Amino acid sequence: MNTGTHTFRVAGQAAVLLLLLVSTLLPARVAKAAAPDLLPPCGQPPAAGNWTINASCDLTSPVIAPQNVTITNNATVTIPGGRWLNVDFRNRYLRILPGSALLIQPGARAYSFRLGHTFLNNTDGTFGYYLKRVNGGVMESYNATFAFYPASTIKVLQHLHAMRAVDAGSVTLLGTNLNVCSGGTNCTDNANTVALCGGAMVVENLQTALTNMMRPSNNQSTNAVQELFGGGTPSIGRAAMNTTASAVVGMSASTALQHKFACGNVSNNPYNTLTLADAGRLYEQAMTNDAVLPEPTRTTFVQIMLNDTNDNSLVTAINAIIDQEAALFEMPAANVQAVKNGMQFAHKAGNIGTAYESDAGWFSLPVNGGADTRQYVFAHFVDGATVNTLPSFDARTSELLRTAIRESLPLY
Structure with a gap:
């Protein structure tokens, strides 16, 4: 079934009402509730099993219903603009019993x-x-x-920071070289050396390092990019990249590079987010x-x-x-x-x-x-x-x- 289809599979009981998607077709008392006093939040459905809503409420966040949904007991459920109720209509149903109603405000959806x-x-x-x-x-x-x-998805922030530096002329793709560990991972905050790299290190130009970072997702090239933009100190490079995220791109404080790659991953405190x-x-x-x-x-x-x-x-x-x-x-x-x-x-x-x-x-x-x-x-x-x-x-x-x-x- 098409994911955007606004068709509802309704249980075959005589008392079941069809869900009305257009607010003007809803019962008058519901249609007039387009700008009501805020109702209590509906909360989240059970992790498994059917969801029965028997008191009037608003969906305060997008909801994915795991199984069937029933609105009963004269309850009015409102889906505010920008919110969605996602029901698997290929296999489940949304049932609205007599006296109850579903109000879908402009910009909201009940769909699959x-x-x-x-x-x-x-x-x-x-x-x-x-x-x-x-x-x-x-x-x-x-x-x-x-x-x-x-994990590696956040490497695009390092890529953007590097390409902005290329655009500014402070580095070049072919003329700027990086020391990249090839024998092991240097998890210190010091510049790469043969000893810190487990006995082996290679030189990559910036274009090679970025390509290795963004395609095969090489962690050693990624860490070398942090080092490059930190002047030899990876943590300073990460701080500069986080400034690019917040001050240039406008990303929230919930996003941050906090550590090197292949160096503890999610066990770091704090870890990348x-x-x-x-x-x-x-x-x-x-x-x-x-x-x-x-x-x-x-x-x-x-x-x-x-x-x-x-x-x-x-x-x-x-x-x-x-x-x-x-x-x-x-x-x-x-x-x-x-x-x-x-x-x-x-x-x-x-x-x-x-x-x-x-x-x-x-x-x-x-x-x-x-x-x-x-x-x-x-x-x-x-x-x-x-x-x-x-x-x-x-x-x-x-x-x-x-x-x-x-x-x-x-x-x-």
Whole structure:
């Protein structure tokens, strides 16, 4: 079933009312409640099992219902603007009993978003996802401000800081060299030496180091970048990068580089943190704000990363979603191929085993016959999981992008 379908599977009882999506069709007393006194929060549904709501309340945050939802006892449930009730309508139902009502305010949704239920049913960790149209509104969001352990996903902050320095002329991609450990990891706050690097060290120019950091995600190159911008002291480099995050990009205090990579990971106190909203903001600012990163440096920023020209597995996964969505309205094959040819993205993922997994990036599709583009930023994470049977990173990322693809295809 399509993830954005606003169709509700209703139990076959005579007393069941159909859910009315348009507020003017709701009972008058409910429609007039569009700007009421605030009701108590509905809270969260049970971790497993059906959710019965028997007292009037407001959804104060996006909610993913694990099973069936029933509104009863003359209760009015309000979904305020910017909030969502996500029910798996392929397998579950939302039931509104006589005398009760569901009020969906402008900007709110009661719908089915497949990825949310994929996370809910396949991990016991905290999870979240985020999709935003560039220069537009948030399209999908769950736990967008939760500070999760990002593993290598946060390396894009180091990449942005470095490329801003390239743009300013203080370093060059081919002329600035870094000492990179190759025999072991130097977890001290001192500059790399052969001894601290476990007996072996190599020299990489900045372009090689950034490429190794952003594609194969080499931790030693990443640590050398911290050292470079700290003048030999990695912690000073991290502080400068955190200033870029807050003062230049406008990221929140919930996002911070706190330690080297492959040096304790989440056992550090404090450890590295990132939020989905901050990740989205970084990509949006880097890709659209010339004060943050102008051309042609922006193009080089993307070229160094995993992108649509070198990440074939993600290209394949996204193209499969494009095919599925295009088939729903019989989009001409030539146009489908043109959209695929014009698709662009750049992203950085990270993980510590299967307990901490995340991905974030930028995505663009052609519209208006290729004369324009519609751009998006995206991110998702799993944090602290002991159970993780989720599909691949590519499957998660492409499914998150389905909403963007569905919006953009008819605009081509």
